[in-house]
Amino acid sequence: MSTTSTTSSTSTASTASAPSAAAPVPRAVLAGIPAYVPKPPSPPAQGPSHRLFLNENPYPPLPSVREAIAEASARTNYYPTIHPERLLDALARRLDVPSAHLVTGPGSVGIYQQIGQAMLEPGDEVVYAWPSFEAYPIVARMAGAVPVEVPLADGVHDLDAMADAITARTKAVFLCEPNNPTGTAVGAAELTRFLDRVPGDVLVVLDEAYFEFYRSPNAPDGVELHRDRPNLLTLRTFSKAYGLAGLRVGYGVAQPAIAEALRKCSVPCGVGRIAEEAALASLRVEAELFERVERIVAERERTREALLGLGWEVLPSETNFLWLPAGEAAEPVAREWESSGLLVRAFPHSGMRVTIGSPEANDLLIAAAKETAPPAR
Ligand SMILES: Cc1ncc(COP(=O)(O)O)c(C=O)c1O
Incomplete structure (x- = not known):
């Protein structure tokens, strides 16, 4: 190993003055991935x-949140902790879950990247509705997985068709409840019936980015649902109801084996100090x-x-x-x-x-x- 790297660095040095036409080639899967930001x-x-x-x-942001942001901004010469420990503790108390059930990321889109790295192998199938959140095909393709898109029926998730689309190759289902871009929801009863049909070795990612705006009495609560479902990962975010989209804080709740796998794949210090303090301050004025x-x-x-x-x-x-x-x-x-x-x-x-x-x-x-x-x- 060391011989190889010595040889290659020597040859790089000797050819530095005569660049060749060769260029590093990004992974082939990237060619099929559209630019994410519209x-x-x-x-x-x-x-x-x-x-x-x-x-x-x-x-x-409310004044007390802006104050927390200003205070934290005076300490940006220091690294934050690898994982935002104080926020993890506050969320554990707020949601009444052990902190071993939690994972954070720079927005919930950050956690999707962790899902791709932690859970998906090339060739795995990922089932999701379409149209739905635009990150889903990107996450699946980036991991070399195969997107399996199930059309919405009259703008709503067709959960029977999604359950029917699950095969022995399915590794994950992404389910946006309520759905982006249609705003529609399936409700707790339908969702539970669907979850009961999903095999235990298929990860269900329940994306609750809009949870706080969901007013139907039949709204599911993914944090409650995760308690007896080891294959469920519920994602929430500080971007929407808490108004912190610009600071990038999202979190996931799952049983410890999944949560730990995702934490292993998180970018170290990926939730910065200002973001953590703003999220903590927002929980205080919830x-x-x-x-x-x-x-x-x-x-x-x-x-x-x-x-x-x-x-x-x-x-x-x-x-x-x-x-x-x-x-x-x-x-x-x-x-x-x-x-x-x-x-x-x-x-x-x-x-x-x-x-x-x-x-x-x-x-x-x-x-x-x-x-x-x-x-x-
Ligand atoms: C369904 C859904 N999930 C996740 C996100 C991303 O949220 P975050 O800002 O936490 O990355 C969005 C943002 O629009 C969304 O619509």
Whole structure:
């Protein structure tokens, strides 16, 4: 080993002045992976614009959270702990789970990368609904796994079809409840029936990024469900309800064997000190943050009712966004609304996903929808 590396470094040195045309080649699977971040809509040249395309929280951090961020910023010359131990302890108390059941990451997308590294081998199959969260095909392909996409039925997860899609090669199922981009949910009874059908050696990743916005009395609680299901990993995030998308903190809850495997694959110190302190401070003022969530939910219902009243089709939502299945009209309408400062996300030939923003942003959206003829159904 040492002989080889000595030889190669010697040969590199001797050819340094005559570079060859050869170049390092990234892994072949990357060729099939699209750029993850969608191109943001362009704001109008003049006037205010509203970011309604990434399901962000329209409210900035509360003053005590900003203070915690400012204090932590004075200590950024020091590394954080390898895992954010204080946050892990606080989450363990908050969720009433042992900290050995927890894993954190730089956003829940960070934990998806850990899932790919810890759980997926080339050739494994990963079942998920489509359309759903855009990271799923990327995570599967990046690991060399085979994505198995099961179409939504009328905008909702078709859990029977997903269970039928599980084969002996299936290693994981990704299930977004409620679903991004449609906002729809299946509910606890259906979900439990599905989980009962999944073989014990198949990991189910229950993505609850929008858990705090889910108001149906039949909403599942993945943290509770994980207690007697060793193949369930529930993911949550500080990005949405807690309004910390810019700081990147997500967490997962699973039984110790899975949680430990994922922790082994986390980037050391991947949740920085500022992010950890902001998340801790947010847990301390959770009641106030959840009042904001309540306002967003009320705005969601008000906005949906208004759009329905104007003749637009809008799916029921359990999230902080609405899905308008506008089909071919999605892109032209989104472009038209961009010019009035409403930056929404168009899914070509399919629909528009519109984040619930501030009340003024939602009023502007309703006004724009009044000016635009809804697509024929
Ligand atoms: C379903 C779902 N999961 C995960 C995420 C990513 O969240 P995070 O900011 O924690 O990486 C999103 C973000 O939009 C999402 O919609």
